[in-house]
Amino acid sequence: MLVETLTQDNIKFINVFGEISFENHSEFKESILRNILGEESIIIFNMEKVTYLNSMSLGIIVKAYSESKKQGKKFVLCSLQDNIKKLFSITKLDKIISIYEDREEAVKLFKG
Amino acid sequence: MNNREKIYLLEENEKLHQKLKKMSLQNDALLMLTDFTSTLLVTTDLEKVSYIIIEHAKKLMNGKNIKFIRKEPEIDTYAYYKMENNYIKKKILKRNQLGKECFFIYCNKFYISSKDKAFIAVPIKYEGENIGVIIVEGFDSGKIENKNIKLMDICSKICGIVIKNCLLMAQYENEKKIISEQNKKMSEDLKYAQKIQEYLLPRGKQHFGRYSLYCNHIQAQYLGGDFYDVFQYSYNKIIFYIADISGHGVSSALLTLFLKQAVRGIAKTFKNDYVYPSKILEKLHHRFNDFMVEEELYIGILIGVLDIEKNEVIISNGGHNVEPIHLKTEKKQVVSYDFEGLPISNWFKDLQFSYEDNKIYLDINDKLILLTDGATESRLNENELLGIKGIKEILFKNINLDCDKKFNELLKYTADSTKIYNVNDDIAFLCLKRED
Numbered sequence: 001m002l003v004e005t006l007t008q009d010n011i012k013f014i015n016v017f018g019e020i021s022f023e024n025h026s027e028f029k030e031s032i033l034r035n036i037l038g039e040e041s042i043i044i045f046n047m048e049k050v051t052y053l054n055s056m057s058l059g060i061i062v063k064a065y066s067e068s069k070k071q072g073k074k075f076v077l078c079s080l081q082d083n084i085k086k087l088f089s090i091t092k093l094d095k096i097i098s099i100y101e102d103r104e105e106a107v108k109l110f111k112g
Numbered sequence: 113m114n115n116r117e118k119i120y121l122l123e124e125n126e127k128l129h130q131k132l133k134k135m136s137l138q139n140d141a142l143l144m145l146t147d148f149t150s151t152l153l154v155t156t157d158l159e160k161v162s163y164i165i166i167e168h169a170k171k172l173m174n175g176k177n178i179k180f181i182r183k184e185p186e187i188d189t190y191a192y193y194k195m196e197n198n199y200i201k202k203k204i205l206k207r208n209q210l211g212k213e214c215f216f217i218y219c220n221k222f223y224i225s226s227k228d229k230a231f232i233a234v235p236i237k238y239e240g241e242n243i244g245v246i247i248v249e250g251f252d253s254g255k256i257e258n259k260n261i262k263l264m265d266i267c268s269k270i271c272g273i274v275i276k277n278c279l280l281m282a283q284y285e286n287e288k289k290i291i292s293e294q295n296k297k298m299s300e301d302l303k304y305a306q307k308i309q310e311y312l313l314p315r316g317k318q319h320f321g322r323y324s325l326y327c328n329h330i331q332a333q334y335l336g337g338d339f340y341d342v343f344q345y346s347y348n349k350i351i352f353y354i355a356d357i358s359g360h361g362v363s364s365a366l367l368t369l370f371l372k373q374a375v376r377g378i379a380k381t382f383k384n385d386y387v388y389p390s391k392i393l394e395k396l397h398h399r400f401n402d403f404m405v406e407e408e409l410y411i412g413i414l415i416g417v418l419d420i421e422k423n424e425v426i427i428s429n430g431g432h433n434v435e436p437i438h439l440k441t442e443k444k445q446v447v448s449y450d451f452e453g454l455p456i457s458n459w460f461k462d463l464q465f466s467y468e469d470n471k472i473y474l475d476i477n478d479k480l481i482l483l484t485d486g487a488t489e490s491r492l493n494e495n496e497l498l499g500i501k502g503i504k505e506i507l508f509k510n511i512n513l514d515c516d517k518k519f520n521e522l523l524k525y526t527a528d529s530t531k532i533y534n535v536n537d538d539i540a541f542l543c544l545k546r547e548d
Contacts, residue, residue, distance in 0.1 A: 059408035
């Protein structure tokens with residue numbers, strides 16, 4: 001698993017690569033929660049390259065969403081693979097956290 | 113040769129003899145130092161090192177009595193060695209028991225006294241830290257020679273490095289021993305906990321009228337987060353559920369205990385036949401919120417109420433990520449149901465929401481299978497998971513098999529996958545069958 005961040009026009013992109021499993025979820029948690037702390041008011045969590053997400057990591061994403069909300073930031077997800085999209089719909093998280101098809105769609109909404 | 117020349121030669125000869133004697137003494141000292149250094153550097157045993165230091169201090173300084181005090185690996189504890197007439201005594205003392213010797217340990221420089229009883233105290237340091245002292249007394253000549261002081265200076269530096277190294281090694285060994293003992297105790301505790309969990313997760317078949325319910329599971333680690341329970345609510349209603357608590361280990365295992373007690377307790381609060389899985393989940397969610405747990409810890413649960421007279425199952429999903437699978441045996445169909453619902457969690461305490469009840473009718477020989485994601489997340493290959501589709505295919509191939517055999521077929525597949533791709537997750541399996 002690898003976490004990469006990029007800031008552009010007040011938007012922080014958090015790009016995650018690989019599998020988030022029991023073995024690396026602590027590292028994932030630390031990285032995500034650290035990365036949402038910043039000046040940017042919009043966080044786009046890009047999951048295009050996430051092939052697997054374990055149950056604990058789903059909780060970490062919820063925590064990141066809640067923490068961002070507390071700080072008055074917008075936290076959205078984009079580019080979810082089908083199996084992960086399913087996980088968000090089955091847990092009804094897709095009704096709470098905004099999910100976009102791809103990065104461009106998410107950016108367009110904030111810039112438009 | 114005249115007398116004058118003879119005297120000159122004799123004097124020169126004597127000078128050379130003296131020089132040779134001096135060089136020989138220096139050579140002996142150097143050999144001793146080399147021997148001391150090489151012996152010390154290959155020894156990591158604190159006790160052996162201490163004896164070597166005492167013996168060499170005696171040789172180097174020509175003193176009759178040697179005292180050597182050094183730190184022990186334990187805090188505030190010192191080893192006190194005293195050599196008299198070639199016999200070494202050792203005591204272990206606390207700092208406040210050291211008496212006046214304590215002063216010499218914390219001296220910055222050598223302490224030399226040439227009064228009535230001449231002695232030298234050489235502090236042993238490592239990077240500024242005082243870790244011991246060598247005190248030599250009872251000199252044959254009654255005085256301390258400069259060359260010996262120089263040698264002790266070199267030796268004390270080497271002693272500092274070696275003793276510190278030994279202390280660190282001893283501390284490391286002690287810590288390793290403590291961790292190993294704690295680990296052993298924890299492993300034993302976990303084994304007991306696993307036995308308790310096994311007791312709470314019975315394997316096998318139970319019969320309720322014309323229905324049978326087969327349950328089984330495998331655990332990837334000592335304690336798993338997968339859980340199921342089945343119990344009779346009333347003469348015609350059976351409550352069953354499968355749950356996956358996020359993570360593994362003690363916290364997840366303890367939540368399985370909470371789950372079992374809570375669901376059974378909540379079910380009792382409903383009057384007569386008015387028990388609905390959605391209502392159980394709502395109350396369960398409410399009770400879960402009494403805990404102050406991290407967001408990572410939550411429960412995904414699929415709960416059903418079977419009416420054995422109407423052949424209906426009402427099922428509700430609280431964030432369980434594997435769809436229930438319906439094997440319509442007579443129609444030769446395998447279908448799965450896409451039921452949704454928020455997990456039992458403390459994610460959104462202020463959010464108003466409810467759970468949905470979904471009705472499934474069971475025909476003769478139909479089976480309803482509930483699974484956890486250890487099965488669906490078995491791998492087909494490096495990049496592809498088995499998924500619900502793969503599970504359905506396996507079940508379809510074995511549609512006429514009994515529930516226990518179906519579980520074995522699934523296990524056979526997932527065990528192979530686990531071996532190949534090193535997947536490490538629990539699998540729980542619950543199969544409800546209408547027998548008549």
